[in-house]
Amino acid sequence: MAFLDKINDFAKTATEKTNNAIETTKLSAKIDSEQRTLNDIIRKIGEYYVARIDAGETLDEEVMAIYEGVLASRNKITEMRAEIESLKAPKAPAEDSGSKFCPYCGKELDVTAKFCLNCGKQQP
Ligand SMILES: [Zn+2]
Structure with missing residues (x-):
């Protein structure tokens, strides 16, 4: 009888391990999803302040320093778009x-x- 008990215990442990793995995968997916939600909220906060500075407001020094990066990035995008336009233009x-x-x-x-x-x- 002890032998059968051992087999039952082994099966129980294996099932438990599988269930734990499934639960871990589910939770990891939920964390990823929640992280995306969080990133989205933070992005919205950023957009709110960028819009205010774009409208001419001067905010505190730290925010203005970060905003320099926004300007630099926008300039790069503008330059690269111009590059695409020049590549599209017919050759002489x-x-x-x-x-x-x-x-x-x-x-x-x-x-x-x-x-x-x-x-x-x-x-x-
Ligand atoms: Zn020739």
Whole structure:
């Protein structure tokens, strides 16, 4: 009978361990969710103060120092957006870049080239 009791105890312990693992996973997920809620609230507080400073208010020194980071970050975003716009803009046509094509082989050459770098023929 003692042997069966031991098996029962073992099974109970294994079930308990599994249940604890499930409970831990559930709680970890709840913590993650609550952390997101907390981050959201803190972000809203930040947005509230940023809006006030944007509107021209001067708040205490510590807040104003943090706000410098907001300005720096906004400037970076503006610069990178401008960079994207310049990448989207069509490239200047080839003739504007000061190049010509060899009439013998078609190789693109500098307008000042006297001989073709590819076929070696004198350029007209
Ligand atoms: Zn050529």
